[in-house]
Amino acid sequence: MPNQNYHHGDLKTELIKEGIKLLNSEGYEGVSLRKIAKACGVSQTAPYRHFKNKDDLINAILMEAMQDFSQSLGKPAEEYAADPQKQLKAIGLAYIEFFSKNPDYLKLLFSSDLLDKLNTESQLAFHSKSRHFETGHPFAIFYHAVKNYAASSSENTMSEQELLLYCWGLVHGIAVLLTNTSKLPFEGDYLAIAKSLLESEEFLR
Amino acid sequence: MPNQNYHHGDLKTELIKEGIKLLNSEGYEGVSLRKIAKACGVSQTAPYRHFKNKDDLINAILMEAMQDFSQSLGKPAEEYAADPQKQLKAIGLAYIEFFSKNPDYLKLLFSSDLLDKLNTESQLAFHSKSRHFETGHPFAIFYHAVKNYAASSSENTMSEQELLLYCWGLVHGIAVLLTNTSKLPFEGDYLAIAKSLLESEEFLR
């Protein structure tokens, strides 16, 4: 029977859980190791038994978040598996919607080294289709949809790399802008605009 | 005759200058008020006589940076003033190239509240053409090029808002991705890819 006041039981996963909670409640800037530790009812330095440093914890949190993300992209990927273009467009929209709902993930993702780590640790994960929903590269689904479309479309004249940059860039850029609507020059339902944009022929005819 | 050890003379502008230097040398994470103050040979709290807080100084630094940015966009804007499509494409490329060379500005820009401030303080600046190069909204040039193209093109079927989201989103997204090339799945000269992409008919035919 474990002493309730010392060994915690499953601190590692609870740190991640409380980290996500804190991120959602206080936002990107409000996340600190000490707060997370306190939320778990544990000393300030306890997290260091489970994570090398703050960025390591952040990466673990993101890993969790990217699971949601992968699922959000996976749904349209399956639904429109038969039509590569429709699939790609639907995935793009899901990408935008996800970060629109979770703006802090976007900031976190590009200020941590999660993606670098994933790229070096498991280059495979990005290219293999099987592991997307686990620990693989969160953008693999997107990447495969792009490859799929490139292979299927007779209209497309872009190289695979161009196409990836085009699709990912557009979708990511819109996501960034939408999480900063106050930075945009006029008001409006930008999410709706983004939707009609992706569905139009201007993007992938 | 000013005492050399007390009143500094022109601390405010030197703080900005040293701030930019620090940003370029140590990167986004390495910027702190205290370091900037020390670089100016002044006490830690001296900056508070000229700036309300850190974000205020950061905004001033960005203001300076955005001047460069505006000029980088202004050059192709003038060069291709006669051909709205070419102009828009050239501006887009300049946008990408600028942040590709100054990746830290990109991070800073979207983690400060500069754009919000500009939008509330001078909504006009974004819409008027005359003040771009001074204190106006740094994206006004881009915006005007979009409007220009929308008005001139008979091919374009998008609304002005759609078009802005499309162009700005694409260009911004690519800029973000290029400043994180290590996050991309394969290696290559992404800047060159981006260039050929913008020039292709896939983007604004």
Added chain:
DNA sequence: ATAATATGTTGACAGTGAAAACATTGCGTG
């Protein structure tokens, strides 16, 4: 010249990430 103001300094405080030294628990091996 003197008062008001602008500008700079000192010292302090709370919050942060991190390391070192120490304490407690639980597990594996004899």
Added chain:
DNA sequence: CACGCAATGTTTTCACTGTCAACATATTAT
């Protein structure tokens, strides 16, 4: 079962950060 070692948690401490209050000095206006 007992013992020792590894895992996990705590305390203490450090350097660094942004910011404030109180004080000092210079500049400017009256």
